[in-house]
Amino acid sequence: MSLTDDETAIRGLIDRWAKAVHAGDMAAVLADHADDIVMFDVPPPNEVRGLAAYRDTWPVFFEYQKRAVFEIVTLEVTSGRDVAFAHALLRCGTEEGFRRDPDSRLRLTLGLRKQDGRWTVAHEHHSFPLAID
Template sequence: MSINEERIRGLIEAWAEAVHRGELAAVVADHAEDIVMFDVPGEVRGIETYRKAWPPFFEWQAQGALFEIETLEVTAGDDVAFAHALLRCGMPEDVARHRLRLTLGLRKKDGRWVVAHEHHSFPLADHSAGEQEG
């Protein structure tokens, strides 16, 4: 694993731990000012809108939800990188059924890695692999 991949892995793991603890400053710390996030509830553009998107999630999560990385793959060059992960995100009785999918695009800015794009999604629970709606 390259040093860039190790650093990005550490950044993402620290981010996930901060999300789980509900620590907003740490959640937004390594994100670009022009962050674009496609989230389960909608689209977010800019760091201030990204910051405002988290408190409702933290309130829900405080009711006992999990937010834990299950798998994480990182691919990094010198200036850009991407990562994809599966996370346990939900109440303990629900996380066995499906996982949160996370994709991140990162770039190096002033010598440090920042998240420029973040995408969260859940698979459709009512469809088997390979099925499509008619």
């Protein structure tokens, strides 16, 4: 199955974002996000609205990221003419954490829209599975 140009563009956007997160590059993390982004996140605040609030969530994670892994394991993209979604599993954690739980994966879901010929992230959702005994 071959990818469409839009799917290829979206994959590139997500790959750049993940690399920027790992590098702690705030400008690149924000680059392809809509001004009115809504994010549901793991740590509080669990819901943020707007690019300024989204920006404010990253400094603490960047400090954590200095000793952690953040890499895409799987990524699937579905795109239409002006909306798309993507979901991925990422290795996100410390090596010590992966020794305890090597299969731990962060779940990422993105909702994107195309505006003026450019894809932007309008919704971002991060979660970890909850182990229930």
